[in-house]
Amino acid sequence: MSSTFPRRRFLTGIGVGAGASALAATAATPAAAGSRQPAERSAEDTPVAREIVPFDGPHQAGIDTQSQAVAWVIAFDVKEGAGREQMRRLMRTWTEDARRMSRGEPSITELEPEMVAKPANLSFTVGFGEGFFDAIDRRDQKPDWLGPLPAYSRDRLEERWCGGDVMLQVCCDDPMTLSHATRYMIRNAGTYLDLRWIQDGFLNANGTRAPGETPRNRFGQLDGTVNPRTEEEFDEIVWIDSGPEWLRGGTSMVIRRIDMLIDLWELLDRKGREEVVGRTLDTGAPLGKEKEHDPADLELRDEFGLPVVDPKSHMARSMPADGKPGLQIRRRVYQYDHPPQPGSAESEDTGLMFICFQKDPLEQFDPIQRRLDEEDRLNEWIVHIGSAVFAIPGGTREDEYWAQSLLEG
């Protein structure tokens, strides 16, 4: 897999034209004169609408893609009686629809082309759970690591956020485009798949983050500081380069739903919060350091000879026990925040849609999670309530559909 290439965002010709004519139309409306609507924003300020994440390539989109503002992850089960032939049909349709919508073009059966005219970095990622390989009668192709993660002592998993035979991750910088695109894909799956669960999440909006800026989570922490960034790091940590053809250039995805007990968190003072995490809240630097990306020093002592970084802090516990590097994952985390259900004891339903990608979840994610489960001061304020693992096929050429070599093999 040396043929990796960076996905680039670019502007569509069509999109640019549409933007320009929209501006012209606006200028022509009588309402523009004497308007109290702020008009400092020009068409040049709306490039996000026209940005595109290329669909085809050696890897699927939505993995090394810079996180878009909003995301839905949808898990399905294969319907009774649907097999390899049906999954082939579904993947062919889904791939073509996703490919077109990614470009801001309507799919063949689209009745509302206006709803996909703002791709805004729309991306699609497909994955398969354990049950998929039974459904298509190809158990021989199931990766060894695919299945439920080992049970962790602090897990409080709810069935409604776990498992699934087929996974679709859809990310976008515009919630309206996302809403339409997810709906479209779900509807087209209806013949073959049953909906199992949907999780939705958000980040700081596009246009509010500088390039490379790490987003914050609802505990105020910069979330995603340690992450592969270069092609070499992605090759080493994320992309699978051996085994079955369909999985090359692919990866594994872990999704954990983590409830954040913000009512309790807010009882801590600022210093307390920083000690629990092991990093400062403002810059995200490891305690005792200055900048977000400074390496942590667990040996640092304060004037009383006490450790500056609590060895039980989240940051310290996230680091490998033996000091070896390599236990890394590609974190691509979203936040959720729903109005609380009536009658709920908590004042909010907020937390993390924790998503990570790595070659092997048992070799990379599990050891980190085991250490955190054993001991992590942050555990007092978080509860893992959902868990699933999916195998993510490699990318596509323009004439291919998702997982073609698996389904035609």
Add this chain to the structure above:
Amino acid sequence: MSSTFPRRRFLTGIGVGAGASALAATAATPAAAGSRQPAERSAEDTPVAREIVPFDGPHQAGIDTQSQAVAWVIAFDVKEGAGREQMRRLMRTWTEDARRMSRGEPSITELEPEMVAKPANLSFTVGFGEGFFDAIDRRDQKPDWLGPLPAYSRDRLEERWCGGDVMLQVCCDDPMTLSHATRYMIRNAGTYLDLRWIQDGFLNANGTRAPGETPRNRFGQLDGTVNPRTEEEFDEIVWIDSGPEWLRGGTSMVIRRIDMLIDLWELLDRKGREEVVGRTLDTGAPLGKEKEHDPADLELRDEFGLPVVDPKSHMARSMPADGKPGLQIRRRVYQYDHPPQPGSAESEDTGLMFICFQKDPLEQFDPIQRRLDEEDRLNEWIVHIGSAVFAIPGGTREDEYWAQSLLEG
């Protein structure tokens, strides 16, 4: 009320500095070299984070303000035993917190100033339901029109989306700032108010709409074409200019929760959808016309002598029966789209958070809604499930708090 002035967005000095230094920091990280993260976006592309909607003025923000990308509307009931003195304290605290957060500044008790550093057009709007005037023992100050709307024959109202003594609307172009700000305000209300309901909604994201562009709803329609735009129109339609001091420069707010039956809607073909609405889906023009803002002509006939616009279409029924202008409202509509509840018969939980502002809901909103309730082809695909009316006090001077003259009077 001739002293209205347009609210302007402007950039904070602090914000500009922060943006610039964030960029510098990014350039300095080793990760920037050989990064596969798209980096076409520069700090100039993130002005949204620093945009501010002024808090003080003759009117509250969030009414004539151009709709931000995301919104929460929160309804509370006044706790048993809380009265005028408690509401005075709450409004003083809330006003000060909202005023500061609107500027991107932390409030006095804020432990996470980073979470409000991206105001992104954050705005707050407060309103009062009928019960508020009982709680503060000022029934004499209750506007005549304040109370539940008349029952409409097609209403299927659910108690959990109706009523409320106090209403807080929070809008922002960044979901993370919104999430923090709503949380902060809700927490500070806890001593005096009980949460009644929360509704959340979105639009096309900031950066995906050209200035003055009408957003689309989940039925694909341009939603909000007919709306006041000039100061004169706002004075005529929205701002109250008589009656009690605290209400001058204020208005009334109607919020209706409208479930959209998208499963059924999608059974219609494109022509059918346009006939139901009375407008084309692409430009939003009235049928038989070319542009969105062209006036509708209900007399137009096609080659067979049949009406081009169905007199039972949504657009035709929304127009006043007697052809008189004046029955206008300021529509400020958001979309909601939640993952469906497990076991739900519908494949989506999507619809409109329909919000409108007008001098008098009984004189302006009710006649329109009565006509639509009587007959509107769109009724087959929508269900009103929530309803509330609030009195919106006028704006504040910098040394005032919300509804001060009501609470100190």
